[in-house]
Amino acid sequence: MVEPLPHVREIPPYVPGKPPVARAGLTTYKLSSNENPYPPLPSVRATAEQAVTAMNRYPDMGCSALYDALATKHGVGTDQLAAGTGSVALIYHLLSAYCGPGDEVVHAWRSFEAYPIAITAAGATGVKVPVTADGRHDLPAMAAATTERTKVVLLCTPNNPTGPALTHAETTAFIAGVPADVLVVVDEAYVEFVRMADPVDGLALLRDHPNVVLLRTFSKAYGLAGLRVGYAVAAPEVATALRAVALPFGVSSVAQAAAVASLAAEDELLARVDALVVERDRLVAGIAAVGWTVPEPQGNFVWFDLPQTDAFAAAAGEAGLAVRPFAGEGVRVSVGEPEATDRLVEVLRGMKRPT
Numbered sequence: 001m002v003e004p005l006p007h008v009r010e011i012p013p014y015v016p017g018k019p020p021v022a023r024a025g026l027t028t029y030k031l032s033s034n035e036n037p038y039p040p041l042p043s044v045r046a047t048a049e050q051a052v053t054a055m056n057r058y059p060d061m062g063c064s065a066l067y068d069a070l071a072t073k074h075g076v077g078t079d080q081l082a083a084g085t086g087s088v089a090l091i092y093h094l095l096s097a098y099c100g101p102g103d104e105v106v107h108a109w110r111s112f113e114a115y116p117i118a119i120t121a122a123g124a125t126g127v128k129v130p131v132t133a134d135g136r137h138d139l140p141a142m143a144a145a146t147t148e149r150t151k152v153v154l155l156c157t158p159n160n161p162t163g164p165a166l167t168h169a170e171t172t173a174f175i176a177g178v179p180a181d182v183l184v185v186v187d188e189a190y191v192e193f194v195r196m197a198d199p200v201d202g203l204a205l206l207r208d209h210p211n212v213v214l215l216r217t218f219s220k221a222y223g224l225a226g227l228r229v230g231y232a233v234a235a236p237e238v239a240t241a242l243r244a245v246a247l248p249f250g251v252s253s254v255a256q257a258a259a260v261a262s263l264a265a266e267d268e269l270l271a272r273v274d275a276l277v278v279e280r281d282r283l284v285a286g287i288a289a290v291g292w293t294v295p296e297p298q299g300n301f302v303w304f305d306l307p308q309t310d311a312f313a314a315a316a317g318e319a320g321l322a323v324r325p326f327a328g329e330g331v332r333v334s335v336g337e338p339e340a341t342d343r344l345v346e347v348l349r350g351m352k353r354p355t
């Protein structure tokens with residue numbers, strides 16, 4: 001047999017959030033993938049359906065309508081943008097453009113599970129810096145882990161799956177200490193859900209530091225997870241490199257059209273985000289009321305740091321809730337429908353709290 005390159009065997013599998021198991025007489029809820037529980041907006045859906053009528057044609061490889069809309073939204077040049085099939089794709093593109101064997105990529109852990117997969121697939125070496133007990137990036141430790149071998153540092157804010165977000169002050173201080181020839185990726189997949197003092201202003205970081213790369217996605221706040229579209233905002237030189245290594249015609253015409261329509265309907269979509277933040281607050285209050293604690297959630301999910309992950313997932317499953325256990329480490333639960341919040345709190349009430 002022809003063998004793949006040695007590092008290919010080392011790529012850890014991606015464990016997707018499971019769909020809920022059907023329960024007789026019970027509506028089930030999928031809280032396992034941080035998806036948006038709202039169905040597509042009629043305007044976005046109509047635009048996507050219109051794009052389907054031209055599915056015999058290749059998409060616009062230049063993503064021009066999308067780049068124009070994003071450039072306006074962010075006040076950047078279109079040459080500072082690079083789109084991909086979800087922001088996960090941009091992580092792959094970035095690592096393939098900048099990293100090879102022997103290069104190190106520093107990131108927090110536990111953090112987004114696609115990081116070790118993408119790093120290993122690029123043939124690079126991941127350096128995992130444990131998050132603090134309250135689920136935050138340990139920035140001093142990450143700075144100490146950044147050496148002459150480091151090519152990329154990945155910051156995930158808010159951090160999936162633990163929840164807390166970085167402040168602008170601590171992020172600025174961190175980046176100031178990183179050599180200019182190391183790329184600092186700020187993965188802002190959940191930025192629209194952040195409600196805190198001194199939130200990260202990614203565009204300001206990028207203005208001051210051309211080695212900063214912002215990653216955004218339409219999968220979470222904008223509810224387009226199934227269409228696969230995300231993007232990077234970066235210095236023109238970096239965006240050019242990201243576009244150069246991207247798969248030709250990666251972002252489908254339907255995805256491009258739906259993303260543009262979503263930006264046009266941003267007010268409606270962000271009102272839904274506001275409602276989800278209210279629901280997150282209600283969930284946090286419910287969790288506290290039954291005597292549990294979670295790290296400060298700034299995304300659309302909460303994190304239960306506990307070893308009894310299977311028991312937790314099973315109890316939630318009995319209540320019709322699909323959650324995302326990380327075996328032996330913790331359980332992530334997405335913020336979804338109000339009924340799902342109520343059920344989760346009831347599940348917690350009935351469970352023995354970890355001591």
Ligand SMILES: *Cc1c(COP(=O)(O)O)cnc(C)c1O
Binds near residue numbers: 085086160220229
């Ligand atoms: C969901 C997520 C992404 C993006 O996912 P895509 O669907 O590929 O855009 C990126 N980073 C983090 C931390 C995420 O949780």
